[in-house]
Amino acid sequence: MARRNGRKKNQLPDLYYEGYMEKRSFKDKTSRKLWTCLCGKTLFFFNDKRDEDYVEKLDLCGLVSVTDDSSPDPNLDAARFNVQMTKENIKFTAPNAESRELWKGFIHCVAKLEVPLTLNLLPGQIHILRETVQKEQERLTNPEPKPSPPAAVKTEMPACYYEVPYLEAELLLEREASKGNLLLRPGKQKGSFAITTRQDVERPIFRHYRILPKPEGGFYIAVDKPVHFDSLHDVVAYMVEKTDGSFTPLNIEAHYDKNISFxxxxxxxxxxxxxxxRPLEDPIPVTVKARNDEPEPVKNPPAADKRVEKASVTDGCSSGETRPVPEPRKLPPCPAPRTSAPTPPAAKPACPTNAPEKPRILSNPEMEKQILPAALSELKQRLGQKTKLLA
Structure with a gap:
């Protein structure tokens, strides 16, 4: 199996050896095949080789021994060995015998800082184990400073995080008591945080809890029995869930006005x-229609109007006699239409010349309905008078 020295994974210590192994502890009913990485003095277990977050880890500081497992197994190729810790015994199964010997050698080297002499290894493999012991001694003597997380991780804070000191945190929880009673704030030490809570019994009671970072990543609450977490979000969720909702994260929502004023x-x-x-209103398009004050002429005037004009012309002028022309009947004034100009008053009819007078053009249909009956009535009267004269 190829060995990759110095590879970083999730900000873990230096990687010494890795590969798939089956792991089974006393509390496990069945074995699980996990991708195992030996980083420093800790075994980290992943579900898959490509995963970045480990699911379990085993600290080898309390190692007692690493021995072969001589219990009978139907699988003849099974390369099993036991890792005896101070509190438990864990069984591992390597892919083959060579891999088992390497795992035993690396685990013994980082835990005891010495190369075991009872392993069946080649000289080159023993030389690699000696280098591993030397690197682990240097790592323990001169621990490397933990790299600061990227800017993107720093901004991923819970919603109840506020950049306030010790006393201002209490004043903020007292002033905004209706919006929550728990907040997260920076701690005194670099990279640490603190949780401030407020509860009312007979008077307001404030408590402060220190949140410290772990060397391998994550945080823990510094109390008598420390509680470990992977992120600050898990710390806040733990305080809310384990207290049955007694704590509510402080969330001060910003107020935004809906109207602009000055x-x-x-x-x-x-x-x-x-x-x-006043907001700017969208201009409404106005359609301008061409105004036509002149009335539209009637193309086909009624025939009754022509008969009325002819009768008034022949009467009194056909035989050369001069007869007084009766004055036209005064009709009630018609209301002028709104869109048309006022109609000029009608002139008195005069004796026609040789050219016949053009018929009058009516423009309003409502006026025609009122003038036509009166004209017919006058025509009947004149015809009656003329009939009497001829008789």
């Missing part, structure tokens, strides 16, 4: 008042 002074008395800003 302070303006009155020009007359100088009084300053708040005035709303």
């Amino acid at each position: 302070i303006a002074a009155d020009k007359e008395n100088g009084e300053r008042t708040q005035q709303p800003l």
Whole structure:
């Protein structure tokens, strides 16, 4: 199996050896095949080789021994060995015998800082184990500073995180008591945090809890029995869930106005008042229609109007006799239409010349309905008079 020295994974210590192994502890009913990485003095277990977050880990500081497992197994190729710790015994199964010997050698080297002499290994493999012991001694003597997390990780804070010191945290929880009673704030030490809570019994009671970072990543609450977490979000969720909702994370929502306003002074008395800003209205397109004040001419005037005009012309002028032309009947004035100009008053009919007078053009249908019956009535009267004269 190829060995990759110095590879970093999730900010873990230096990698010495890795590969798939089956792991089974006393509390496990069945074995699980996990991708195992030996980083420093800790075994980290992943579900898959490509995973970045480990599911379990085993600290080898309490190692007692690493021995072969001589219990009978139907699988003849099974390369099993036991890792005896101070509190438990864990059974591992390597892919083959060579891999088992390497795992035993690396685990013994980092835990005891010495190369075991009872392993069946090649000289080159023993030389690699000696280098591993030397690197682990240097790592323990001169621990490397933990690299600061990237800027993207720093900004991923819980919603109840506020950049306030010790006393201002208490004042903030007291002023915003209706919006929560728990907040997260920076700690005194670099990279540490603190949780401040407020509860009312007979008087407000404030408590502060220190949150410290772990060397391998994550955080823990520094109390008598420390509680470990992977992130600050898990710390806040733990405080809320384990107290049955007694703690509520402080969440101060910002207030935004829905209308724009400004302070303006009155020009007359100088009084300053708040005035709303009128929003710009979208212009409404106006369709301008061409105005035509002149009435539309009637193309086909009624035939009755022509008969009325002819009768008035022949009467009194056909035989050369001069007869007084009766004045036309005065009709009630018709209301002028709204869109048309006022109609000029009708002139008195005069004796026609050789050219016949053009018929009058009526423009309003409502006027025609009123004038036509009166004209017919006058025509009947004149015809009756003429019939009497001829008789």
